[in-house]
Amino acid sequence: MGIPERQERAYLRVEERRKSFSEFLMPMTDESVSLQGSRCIDCGVPFCHAGCPVDNIIPDWNDLVSHGAWRQAVDVLHSTNNFPEFTGRVCPAPCEEACTLNLQDAPVTIKTVEYSIIEKAWENRWIRPRIPARHTDKRVAVIGSGPSGLAAAQQLARAGHQVEVFEKNAKIGGLLRYGIPDFKLDKAAIDRRLAQMQAEGVEFRVNSHVGVNVLVEHLLDEYDAIVLAAGCEKPRDLSIPGRDLDGVHFAMPFLTQQNRRIGGESLDEPITADGKRVVVIGGGDTGADCVGTSNRQGAVSVTQLELLPRPPKRPDKMLIWPDWPTKLRTSASHEEGCERWWSVSTTALGGSAGRVERLRGVKVDWKQVDGRWVMTEVAGGEFELEADLVLLATGFVSPVHEGLLEELGVELDGRGNVAADEDSHATSVPGVFAAGDLRRGQSLVVWAIREGRRCARAVDEHLMGHSELPG
Secondary structure: OOOOOOOOOOEOHHHHHHOOOOOOEOOOOOOHHHHHHHHHHHOOOOHHHHOOOOOOOOOHHHHHHHHOHHHHHHEEEOOOOOOOHHHHHHOOOOHHHHHHHHHHOOOOOOOHHHHHHHHHHHHHOOOOOOOOOOOOOOEEEEEOOHHHHHHHHHHHHHHHOOOEOOOOOOOHHHHHHHOOOOOOOOOOHHHHHHHHHHHHHOOEEEEEEOOOOEOHHHHHOOOOEEEEOOOOOOOOOOOOOOOEOOOOEHHHHHHHHHHHHHHOOOOOOOOOOOOOEEEEEEEOHHHHHHHHHHHOOOOOOOEEEEOOOOOOOOOOOOHHHHOOOOOOOOOOHHHHHOOOOOOOOEEEEEOOEEEEEEEEEEEEEEEOOOOOOEEEEEEEEEEEOOEEEEOOOOOOEEEOOOHHHHHOOOEEEEOOOOOOOOOEEEOOOOOOOEEOOHHHHHOOHEEEEHHHHHHHHHHHHHHHOOOOOOO
């Protein structure tokens, strides 16, 4: 008997899912998920482990699910990942790229199995607060409530420490709540996990912007350790003529506003794609989120521009596997309506009465010169697009230095991130540790969870001289 065929979760039809900001992935039956788990061939060397930043024990929970042992699978899943409901929704699944069956373009649907395990656990009320058997007198302040800060906070609370999480916004969740669209991550998934963490003793302090309305000196005086997990929030700008026109915005304020609308929060100056010709500059995941959000808001058209060349649909796996490949990735948002351009550079923005009306650009060519890629403009490749809303989804360069980091006086690395090694997570300031994007730069949710867990172990060792937390 051969290996069953790969089956993935289905989507609601485009015309249906564009009507709302609700999640649109359709769960599979238990029997179908068990069958997908049985596809795992239990490799002698499980390359999926190498692909997973949190070291998920993937073959084990695949096997358990294949035999219907869902309750045990939850324990195995939680042994390495605090928040599989987040990664099961938004992780790009580097584990699947590393799967041995991916050599035949049919990897195990690891992400779907993970999602199914954790959702079944919540449905059956298997997830309970894990109250520590003993409590210490150590106080830890965690600054930032994204996936890294939350992972660190939960691990430290389970070690018995008094943990307080400081969040500058009105609600807890960081990028999970303010950045990832609700159609990819329903915020109820965050809230149910926060309830568990509160029962475990974690205290949350919202509207508490350390370095602005919370004194850095207070934290240094009152806490035994501080974890910096404030993310990498300084966006990469585009220095071109017309950048200051109305209607030109960074991607994150645009995405965050939609999160706030759905969450019932007030807005200052609304940014909306309704009735507009939208151009998204940047071809990554954030750009795709802008595409999906723009279409749901009622954009007339959406065009996404990417500076780099169009990647191949199928990489040379004999050369790349099991590493993460550069390949053409078409998201559900792209399928909902978007024109995609590659190898183009934006040169100027124009308009009238202070508002953007058009974008000028040029086609570019990429060639290798002395082992490095060099970009040149294509002669006669100039073009112009009509645009009422231009969104810059060009990534992030570093954490925000003003306020918290400057007042702490922590050393920075060459890229402007907080300098701290991967083992100790210790910064140049005694008792202050760093984790997540703030330390390693812009990255994935799954990397942030790993960072938070490892940082928690380092903090626990610093406070107690040893740690039983997993590394």
